[in-house]
Amino acid sequence: MKVEIAALNHTFFTPQPRPALLNLDLHIPSGQFAAIIGPSGCGKSTLLRLIAGLLQPTSGSILLDGKTPAEANAARQVAWLAQSPALLPWLTVEGNIALARKLLATRLNHQMSVQQALQRVGLENAARAYPFTLSGGMQQRLALARLLIQNAGLWLMDEPFAALDEITREQLAAMLLDLWQPAQPTVLWVTHNIYEALRLAERVIVLSPAPGQMVADFSVALPHPRREDTPAFQNLLYEVRTALNQAVEAAA
Numbered sequence: 001m002k003v004e005i006a007a008l009n010h011t012f013f014t015p016q017p018r019p020a021l022l023n024l025d026l027h028i029p030s031g032q033f034a035a036i037i038g039p040s041g042c043g044k045s046t047l048l049r050l051i052a053g054l055l056q057p058t059s060g061s062i063l064l065d066g067k068t069p070a071e072a073n074a075a076r077q078v079a080w081l082a083q084s085p086a087l088l089p090w091l092t093v094e095g096n097i098a099l100a101r102k103l104l105a106t107r108l109n110h111q112m113s114v115q116q117a118l119q120r121v122g123l124e125n126a127a128r129a130y131p132f133t134l135s136g137g138m139q140q141r142l143a144l145a146r147l148l149i150q151n152a153g154l155w156l157m158d159e160p161f162a163a164l165d166e167i168t169r170e171q172l173a174a175m176l177l178d179l180w181q182p183a184q185p186t187v188l189w190v191t192h193n194i195y196e197a198l199r200l201a202e203r204v205i206v207l208s209p210a211p212g213q214m215v216a217d218f219s220v221a222l223p224h225p226r227r228e229d230t231p232a233f234q235n236l237l238y239e240v241r242t243a244l245n246q247a248v249e250a251a252a
């Protein structure tokens with residue numbers, strides 16, 4: 001799904017005006033895996049919420065394959081993964097996925113079974129368990145299975161693995177890449193972590209401190225799996241970090 005954002009502004013009124021995003025123009029081609037990084041409070045989550053149609057922009061436009069966020073949502077084309085997996089505690093692992101599948105039963109190209117989705121995330125042996133009996137990493141794998149079965153054209157990800165330990169986080173990041181590669185939905189991945197962004201994404205977009213403006217846009221043309229100890233990775237790391245630091249200094 002193509003994401004086209006033009007002259008986007010968002011201000012919260014609390015009641016005093018608090019600008020969160022300023023004049024953002026962004027074009028994400030269909031199938032791109034893009035990471036959005038920026039300092040805390042720069043408007044990353046606000047941007048995702050606007051794209052998901054959970055907030056109305058103060059001004060500007062967002063089009064998802066030519067549709068408004070509300071229209072794309074109604075067609076169930078937008079899937080969301082956040083830090084909290086928002087599982088239904090009264091349903092088993094397979095019950096959670098079966099419900100997500102049922103909600104999408106009218107989608108013509110929807111062919112994946114519950115079992116297949118659980119296999120893809122390595123949870124086939126936990127199908128009868130309840131979410132509260134799972135570790136944090138397993139709960140996020142279940143959320144990934146739900147994301148997969150939604151078969152949406154756009155995945156919005158708001159630091160989904162930030163609460164997990166380093167090793168689980170890396171495992172899930174690798175799993176996410178494996179899940180993304182066959183169908184290649186468009187991914188917008190919000191993160192604070194420059195390493196994570198450079199390990200996964202094809203593009204890294206840097207926002208300034210609030211109100212968030214785009215200050216840099218990097219293409220990451222490195223093959224997977226990416227090794228951090230290569231000069232190409234280290235160069236990009238340096239450039240992204242420098243862009244971020246300059247934006248923070250300019251705003252200070």
Ligand SMILES: Nc1ncnc2c1ncn2[C@@H]1O[C@H](COP(=O)(O)OP(=O)(O)OP(=O)(O)O)[C@@H](O)[C@H]1O
Pocket residue numbers: 012013014018019020038039040041042043044045046047210
């Ligand atoms: N519902 C709200 N009402 C008022 N202000 C808000 C609201 N949500 C966010 N803000 C403000 O908008 C700005 C951007 O917030 P946002 O959560 O989008 O930032 P973020 O980059 O995602 O931050 P973090 O990385 O810490 O999660 C901040 O100044 C925040 O305080």
